[in-house]
Amino acid sequence: MNGATGIIRDETGTQRTLGYELDVSGGDGRARCRLTLDDRHTNRHGALHGGLAAVLLDNAMGATGSLAIDPTGRHPMVTLSLTTNFLSSGRVGDRLIAEGWITGGGRKVKFIEGRLTAEDGRVIATGTGVFKPLATERTA
Numbered sequence: 001m002n003g004a005t006g007i008i009r010d011e012t013g014t015q016r017t018l019g020y021e022l023d024v025s026g027g028d029g030r031a032r033c034r035l036t037l038d039d040r041h042t043n044r045h046g047a048l049h050g051g052l053a054a055v056l057l058d059n060a061m062g063a064t065g066s067l068a069i070d071p072t073g074r075h076p077m078v079t080l081s082l083t084t085n086f087l088s089s090g091r092v093g094d095r096l097i098a099e100g101w102i103t104g105g106g107r108k109v110k111f112i113e114g115r116l117t118a119e120d121g122r123v124i125a126t127g128t129g130v131f132k133p134l135a136t137e138r139t140a
Contacts, residue, residue: 006073020056022063024073031063031073033098037090048090048124056098057114057127058082064100065110065131076134080109084127088118095119108132 006025010016020035033056035041043049062077069075090096097117104111114127 061100
């Protein structure tokens with residue numbers, strides 16, 4: 001994480017490979033992933049690869065679940081299920097933002113929805129998922 005800004009960069013191999021950042025600083029309980037698309041992120045048709053859309057949603061939604069437990073957004077979460085709906089294409093140069101919000105659950109699981117949008121307002125994909133906080137010494 002970069003200081004107290006709540007922006008997490010280069011923490012995981014996936015982040016380093018894809019070049020996205022995770023923002024857990026909004027104060028609204030929602031985590032956000034941001035990525036500017038380049039040719040590393042496209043399929044053979046020149047559009048955002050659907051698997052990468054799912055990665056961004058999964059990360060934003062999981063970090064949103066983490067924020068419900070730990071204000072730094074670093075409590076470990078695992079994805080139990082993730083459904084992704086693709087609505088529009090992302091293109092090279094698009095600045096994408098994935099965000100999540102909790103819709104239900106409790107201590108043992110979190111039900112979380114997400115949306116991946118381009119800065120121009122196009123909704124690229126939506127997601128729903130079930131996430132489980134992992135036990136740690138603090139929560140065991």
